[in-house]
Amino acid sequence: MDIFEILTSAAFWAAAIRIASPLIFATMGELICERAGVLNLGIEGIMVAGAFAGWIAVWAGLPLWGGVAVAFVTGMAFGLLHGIFSVPFGLSQHVVGIGVTLLATSLTFYTYRVVLPEVSSPPKITAFQPVEIPLLSKIPLIGPALFNQTPLTYAAFILVGLVALVLYRTPLGLAVRAAGESPSAVAAQGLSVTAIRMGAVIVGSGFMAVGGAFLTLSAFDSFFFDMVNGRGWICIALVVFGAWKPGKALLGAILFAAFDALQIRLQQTTIGAVVPYQLFLMLPYILSILALVLMSRRAEVPAALMVPFNKGER
Amino acid sequence: MRLEPIADPSLARKLLPPVLAIVGSFLVASLLALIAGGNPFAVFGAIIKGAVGSKFALLETLNRATPLIFTGLAVAVAFRAKLWNIGAEAQLYAGAVVTAVLGTGMLQWPAALLLPTIAVLSMLAGALLLLGPALLKTRLGVDEVVTTLLLNFIFLLFVSYLLEGPLKDPMGMGWPKSPRLIPEARLPRIIDGLRLHWGFVLALIAAIALWVINTRTTLGFEMRAVGQNAEAARFAGMPVTGVILKTALLSGGLAALAGFSEVSGLKGSLTLDISPGYGYTGIVVAMLALLHPLGVVAAALFVAAVFVGADAMSRALDVPSYLADIMLASALLMMVLAILLTKFRVVRD
Amino acid sequence: ALVGTAPGRALAQDAKKLKVAGIYTVPVEQQWVSRIHIAAMAAQERGDIEYTYSENTANADYPRVMREYAEGGYDLIIGEAFAVEQEAREVAADYPGVAFLLGSSFKPDAALPNFAVFDNYIQDASYLSGIIAGAMTKSGNIGMVGGFPIPEVNRLMHAFMAGAREMNPEIKFQVAFIGSWFDPPKAKETAYAMIENGADLLYAERFGVSDAAKEKGILAIGNVIDTQSDYPDTVVASALWHFEPTLDHAIEQVRAGSFSAEDYGIYSFMKEGGCSLAPYGTFEGKIPQEALDLVAKRSGEIMDGSFTVEINDAEPKSS
């Protein structure tokens, strides 16, 4: 296959959408946190915890959507922890985030080992299966790419719309954006910056965990250590890439995933035989940086990102 | 609630919160050990024994602290100038690569000449790696958190390529690792038979040097000014772009020294896993130290002791070794909070 | 509730039992390590040894953990020295009373008698599984998804490819590495891409590959572990590694006080029972006789030494 053939095949785009799905959830989660002014570096660990919690819940007998809910709640719990440290106490968001990642990851692994001490291959569950949407899936190219995915992928796309809607069309969204922009303006209008930021971090972390759960409930059907494999960090980049806007971030996620799907396929082409495979694996990262450089001038960073707010101080 | 600075913290105020933080993380570890069927009362003793209980344990703690001091300093110097360098991991590997390239026979010089040369060129490599993101930041306003973060992935893949390609040890039986360093390129050990090497001393020197730079030189003054308020610094006639670039060079160079020290002092060859995330842990170390170079040494020792101690504890109690990371994470979180509470009081209103 | 015990803890101290510690750089779910872990658990079950382990140990920590176990009175330490070769040997030198049996690409050193090496030399079984694959593929297009191109992976891929080519010299191979040991979703995506590109049989070096094969209704060949029970209609055959001969030999030697700087690599050979082709199970009767005959012939030759599978540790490439 040559590149043109790859890029015009529905299977390729279907793969891109699948690869993008967990990133979309987690990117939306991170975006919510950052819009409220909190950089959440706990994302990688929260995804791990979500992947595990969702899977183990289903393994223990819950339905799949129950697993998603458990993942969400698990993410919220770590979000609460992150929030307590980073919002009212205003501690360094770098440290808190890295601490939460370390804690969530190790706690997950520990729990896994305590719950399943003797298995050499983790048990499997029955994961979400692709659901073909009638009519829509018949559209050439787009149909099979977009409308023959698992329900969790559809949920990811719906979430983007929902996040955009809440951020731009509701009083709550306005408050979240303002909290990341000028906490003092929020406080002066009688709202609690602490409550808004805590809420954003908790809910955002919930979505990160669902992104992790996508890996065990949709992309795959069991849990492995290290399976999140840096996807959380990518989402941090995607938020910046998306200029803190849900729609653009969605595009970014799909673009990144498309590069990933492309590199997988290029490894099999004639180029693949001569170019070291590492170069292919690098491709999505390199192109992300390039894209970032191209659009750097335009992005408007939330002005109060990483700036703690303490009422007592001026 | 709201935080109020305490004008004159008492001794108890300064000591109690950190002590409580340590006790708290011991409690967390004990509870988890209990859940996994271990003896919770043995936790404390096992950690202390594992971290500082013997000459071996103590030196291992120092050993693990060594790269953390370097990366901690690298992050501290950058963060002070508000250059958010999340890429110490890649810069560490840059230093490691240079050490592996030059130290495996390319330069057949006596140690007294070879080691400093490798160290300096390693620093240069790390510095150059951060220079890119720094230039993108100053010239085009590209967010360096993202560029340095992504460069970690890219550079690690590059190292992987080197180790499976040009840098691969022909005698390595196909394993992706570099050839062994020649003896002249090895940092000698401080005590024969124990892994602690002169890299640790170099780290201490680096910390003191950075402290001197920060407090006594114009560059230190400028880096701080640019970090606190770049607009005022520019107005006052400081070369802001130049200062950011110098900071990047210093930061990348320090992180690269970690790679140099690990390869030349500890491992003797380059592999893809010489760092289990020292670059990222460096961020924690730096923040725990409130970006103070000497504090970095203390924070690195603390982090190393907690990890080494807890890791040994997990084996002594025969509970899953992931407990070590849990203990480290909870100790970190509680300690940053404790440090805050030594200076602020929580007021309800 | 979180209940359960880590292996080994519940056992009473028995002075006669060997104390064995495993140190692994990955979790014990990883295929390669799982074979060691299972063998050690079995030995413990039998009552031969008392076994404990540290998993996911970073290479930076590896020598320290070795020392801790050595100080802790363990008799035999097993694990992987690949990335810490030199330091591991230094530790062994410091603890001459402890036996070290570590995965290594290098040869043992007579000057270091307590340091023996092994590796998963299961190219024999891989070769045989390749023969089956060559017979089962219709499109003549086989996809192979690997983690990293390290010798342990490469040599098996090459043996597999050689076996398949013996059946059908025209076969085309697609090879890709995902740069991770544990990313089943990514392995699965890579496998999908290969299927899109015409593969109708996959060499499942990583978790996730067989899942793609199952979903797309094509076949897979297993590696190191037997996963047919999970994929009864997908996994035709598997090249299995058995660590038991290696471990049992070591236990015996330590017991006898005659542990020496041996190369245990051969204990992974088919001749020693270190590897085998898994039973065809659900595919019994579905494999062309021609292939079964060739497998039988080659097995016999391997066992009597008249045929040797080439060991090629170079990175395989797509053809």
Next chain:
Amino acid sequence: MTDKAQAQTVLRLSHITKRFGALTANDDVSFELKRGEVIALLGENGAGKTTLMNILFGQYTADAGEVEVFGQVLPPGNPRAALDAGVGMVHQHFTLAGNLTVWENIVLGTQALGALRLDAKAARAKIKALSTRFHLAVDPEAKVGRLSVGERQRVEILKALYREARILILDEPTAVLTPQESDALFATLREAVGQGLSVVFISHKLHEVMAISDRTVVLRHGKLVAEHATAETSREELAALMVGGEVSAPKIEAMPPGPALMRLSGVSTRGEGRAPGLHAADLTLHAGQISGLAGVSGNGQKALSDLISGLAHPVAGSFEIAGEPVADWSPRRALARRIGRIPEDRHHTGTIADFDLTENAVLETYASDFARHGWMDWKGARAQAEGLIATYDVRCPGPDTRIRLLSGGNMQKLILGRVLETAPRIILANQPVRGLDIGAVNYVHGRLAEAREKGAAVLLISEDLDEIMKLSDVIHVISEGRLSPGFARGTMRAEELGQWMAGEGFAPLTEAAHAS
């Protein structure tokens, strides 16, 4: 409101005391505000005005005392309750989110957070209606970050009006406004007060206080020291009450101008966003002269001060200092050419908030005077700071104090000292007394006059026409980046200058100049 007497008092502060550590910022302060009344709250920098208002608004919690609004005691520390009770506050430092639009800033927090829809349409309509009714012209769709300070001030007031505030607190609302904008604000206020609004107004500008307020309340060191009906007092009396003694403005004696130290001819610079650049500007600064630059803010003052400070470069025309053309221009070169600069924004440009006084004192001179081969001479720097503190009467605990903790006046004195200590030949003083109390204003003016007498050329940029007319030997007016000719002291009346400020008298701008 059945009881008529009760209805008259809309706000009552009783025995408010607030301490910050050892300092008592408010000491048993009580007063009342009646419906439709404007109270001016006066006091030196740091007297406790803002603190008192923050307590009233619920942002700080008082240590003692209570706040009563419309007869109801407000729960302490709860801005929401204050807002709901009808209190609106325009903070001394704006509380606006720059990246949000005007209407978003205004409706923020007015709808329940659980509400499903942001009612943008109704909000815009209401804002439109309010803008027309109170003559507060702003574009609801504009991003606040792009607005001028005057426009932002209007947004702040709209925020309060939008919530139907019946009590409005204005903390130094005119500190950053041009006289025109201030007049517009007062017009709005009168309008609103006529409709029943009650106002607490904080200002250091006594003429405004006299013009707008019904009553004056004076704080000194946190204590209420006087309360007067405005009609029964005078500017002089109020000034004396504030500082606790007599105040006197410096006298500017006529003196012959010296040689030209800086000359711009036909200089143009690039604009920045909405701020215009200079268009073919001619300006000569003479030794021993104060040249005043009058103009409505946003007309190129920033372009001129950036040029002189070294932050901007000319793109056309000739720029000479002491007869030599300027090349390779930068802040450092400006300093080397002995140009002293007092920046417009002392908080963000002039100082580094978390640096101590020593560090701030040597910010511009550390490299040349307090370092050798890259090594800092901290002893020398500290001595310098101590000297400045003593000479320029900077009130502070000592040179190790973080400058953030100083009042604006004292911060300004340090900057002034830092500038004057280098004996500059040219002094750029951009809004040097913004936000300062009368005592501090007179002090700064006196020092500038002194520098002039010693032969420095001073360029005074201010939006306060009174200040310009009082101090300047020559006055230029700036409008859309164009400079008027210099008018000698006493040759122009305020009204005439006002016409120039409105853009009359200038040659029309070419299209090209507009576009650039």
